[in-house]
Amino acid sequence: MKEVVGGPPPSQGFRDFAHAVKEAIDRELPRWLAPHVAKAKELGGTAFAVADAIRTFTTRGGKRIRPVLMAAACEAYGGPRAFDILPALLSVELLQGYLLIHDDWMDEDEVRRGGPTVHVALRAQFGSARAGEIGAVLAGDLAMGYSLTALLETRTTPDRLAEATRQLARMQVEVVAGQVLDVYHDGNVETVHDLKTTSYTVRGPLLLGASLAGASASQKAELEAFAQPLGLAFQLRDDLLGTFGDPQKTGKSAAGDLQQGKRTALVHELLAADRTGEDRALVERVLGVKDAPAADVARALERLATARPRVEARLSALLDESHAHLGRMDLRAEARNILAGAISALGERER
Amino acid sequence: MKEVVGGPPPSQGFRDFAHAVKEAIDRELPRWLAPHVAKAKELGGTAFAVADAIRTFTTRGGKRIRPVLMAAACEAYGGPRAFDILPALLSVELLQGYLLIHDDWMDEDEVRRGGPTVHVALRAQFGSARAGEIGAVLAGDLAMGYSLTALLETRTTPDRLAEATRQLARMQVEVVAGQVLDVYHDGNVETVHDLKTTSYTVRGPLLLGASLAGASASQKAELEAFAQPLGLAFQLRDDLLGTFGDPQKTGKSAAGDLQQGKRTALVHELLAADRTGEDRALVERVLGVKDAPAADVARALERLATARPRVEARLSALLDESHAHLGRMDLRAEARNILAGAISALGERER
Numbered sequence: 031m032k033e034v035v036g037g038p039p040p041s042q043g044f045r046d047f048a049h050a051v052k053e054a055i056d057r058e059l060p061r062w063l064a065p066h067v068a069k070a071k072e073l074g075g076t077a078f079a080v081a082d083a084i085r086t087f088t089t090r091g092g093k094r095i096r097p098v099l100m101a102a103a104c105e106a107y108g109g110p111r112a113f114d115i116l117p118a119l120l121s122v123e124l125l126q127g128y129l130l131i132h133d134d135w136m137d138e139d140e141v142r143r144g145g146p147t148v149h150v151a152l153r154a155q156f157g158s159a160r161a162g163e164i165g166a167v168l169a170g171d172l173a174m175g176y177s178l179t180a181l182l183e184t185r186t187t188p189d190r191l192a193e194a195t196r197q198l199a200r201m202q203v204e205v206v207a208g209q210v211l212d213v214y215h216d217g218n219v220e221t222v223h224d225l226k227t228t229s230y231t232v233r234g235p236l237l238l239g240a241s242l243a244g245a246s247a248s249q250k251a252e253l254e255a256f257a258q259p260l261g262l263a264f265q266l267r268d269d270l271l272g273t274f275g276d277p278q279k280t281g282k283s284a285a286g287d288l289q290q291g292k293r294t295a296l297v298h299e300l301l302a303a304d305r306t307g308e309d310r311a312l313v314e315r316v317l318g319v320k321d322a323p324a325a326d327v328a329r330a331l332e333r334l335a336t337a338r339p340r341v342e343a344r345l346s347a348l349l350d351e352s353h354a355h356l357g358r359m360d361l362r363a364e365a366r367n368i369l370a371g372a373i374s375a376l377g378e379r380e381r
Numbered sequence: 382m383k384e385v386v387g388g389p390p391p392s393q394g395f396r397d398f399a400h401a402v403k404e405a406i407d408r409e410l411p412r413w414l415a416p417h418v419a420k421a422k423e424l425g426g427t428a429f430a431v432a433d434a435i436r437t438f439t440t441r442g443g444k445r446i447r448p449v450l451m452a453a454a455c456e457a458y459g460g461p462r463a464f465d466i467l468p469a470l471l472s473v474e475l476l477q478g479y480l481l482i483h484d485d486w487m488d489e490d491e492v493r494r495g496g497p498t499v500h501v502a503l504r505a506q507f508g509s510a511r512a513g514e515i516g517a518v519l520a521g522d523l524a525m526g527y528s529l530t531a532l533l534e535t536r537t538t539p540d541r542l543a544e545a546t547r548q549l550a551r552m553q554v555e556v557v558a559g560q561v562l563d564v565y566h567d568g569n570v571e572t573v574h575d576l577k578t579t580s581y582t583v584r585g586p587l588l589l590g591a592s593l594a595g596a597s598a599s600q601k602a603e604l605e606a607f608a609q610p611l612g613l614a615f616q617l618r619d620d621l622l623g624t625f626g627d628p629q630k631t632g633k634s635a636a637g638d639l640q641q642g643k644r645t646a647l648v649h650e651l652l653a654a655d656r657t658g659e660d661r662a663l664v665e666r667v668l669g670v671k672d673a674p675a676a677d678v679a680r681a682l683e684r685l686a687t688a689r690p691r692v693e694a695r696l697s698a699l700l701d702e703s704h705a706h707l708g709r710m711d712l713r714a715e716a717r718n719i720l721a722g723a724i725s726a727l728g729e730r731e732r
Contacts, residue, residue: 073562073572073576074568076565077561077562077567132522135518167483167487171553171557172554172558174525175550178549179550182546188540188543191543192539192546199526199530199533200530202529203527206519210428210431211424211428216426225424
């Protein structure tokens, strides 16, 4: 690979790279799943229904951020190109499918990516709410099995594969622990974000990609330090988009997070600055209350807007922190450009 | 290792071996889990509750059949002794924990191994049925993450580790597919037994153990042929014990399977021979009906007893089939003794 200095701005280069990876995932994921769904069909109609629900759910869009970051880290450390580690890239998408399928049932979310969530789809298929929720838990379990299966099909050396699998195991343990804290409203908010988002959205995919490139322990430690603030920034951006984003772009309703009861960074900032208790009372009337009065929702959004600059400042500081880590990392210029592009793309995204 | 001809009968030798492995698991599993539970405790009380529920559940007895078979196969193919592959042995127990935790919730079982199932324990802890079932699904997910983590800590070569992990992934995919068929009463009964029992109780552990010994593809194919009838025999033995076993030894109530609604091999044999439809009507009044009249239950047990000789004959034929496979396998005498002992122990067990 030649050293690239100058050229297009990193974010543009990264966007092209990300677009190519996303296209590959959108094309290869249904192809990978097809024989597995066919095998389930041979076993019985119910096994087919469950496997097909995984296929429908995981192939219905999604930003494919995780495989993009994995491929970026793999290339950054001189490993194979995205097209040569496709099963590993699919594996994080299948892991994401598993986690979302279980989470959606826990959070009672009915719609995801413009279609029914899996427990809703299987409820219709199997004829009862109970059969639907059992089906969703099994679909999640099966998707986790597929994730591991796909990862282990990656063509690489056994030691890199074992190390990559360790990263997958770490991601699973961390994100499930994060979900426990989140679902029961427990734990420190930045710890929850770190476990529930950074772990499997940023840190895990980057470390998995670096593992497939044979990165050294010290390179992985550097990458982890770089990933930490970036993952948190990703979550803050998600929180900003979930409350103030353009519904046309995000595919989520305005004030969606508020009505879903998410204790976002905005909510935390607002309550932290609440001297009179009025904001807390307002938030309690609106947060997670599906039939909250429209006037209360509007007022809550106005109040959350007062916290917005502080969240934006924190986001910006986190991105600076990632840049500072990147500056200290021993990387070729091209690799540095890829990772700088990732910072811009994750921190500035509008969907 | 020296060739052993003569000596104690294989089943006695195997029982001693199994006892030593079981003791090691009973001692090492809590030791392995301790730092993971401690880490969860640092995160928050709810994460501790979930991790601790895994610990309580997986360390409360259990026959430890799977690690015994894994260690037996590993030694049979000249691999390391049980004490040198402890994390791998723990990994199948944790996989088993994960599967039972999810299954018990799906089957609405309240008691397992003489204590509350995990959704029941967490229902009491978190104060609602819904919070308990969410907790149980998360506990299962976390136990699966622990299983993978433990396996990847096994000290062996990276290629053996990658192959062992492939076996774990195959076990997970198969057993979840089997659970789908079982929970919705779908699929061919021997297919369900193969996927739900043989896969992760016999075939998977044996192949995982052989992988850790670096067994060749043809050795693993032979072992798989040996495992197939043995796994089914294990299931038939389980079915016989669940209906006619000594409650003192099995720890399950007499007629337990009947009242839990299990469509055992006995039920299938009875219905297959039913010319008048009377047995079918009787089974429908009793199977899975918790408050069925005692007279009907007694009558159903009498009728199931008529199917018992046919199930026992099938079991015996399956054990002969495993012996025949064993006879054709190219093994040292000591290895052959270990596997012959496994046939006796699994086929003749009384608990």
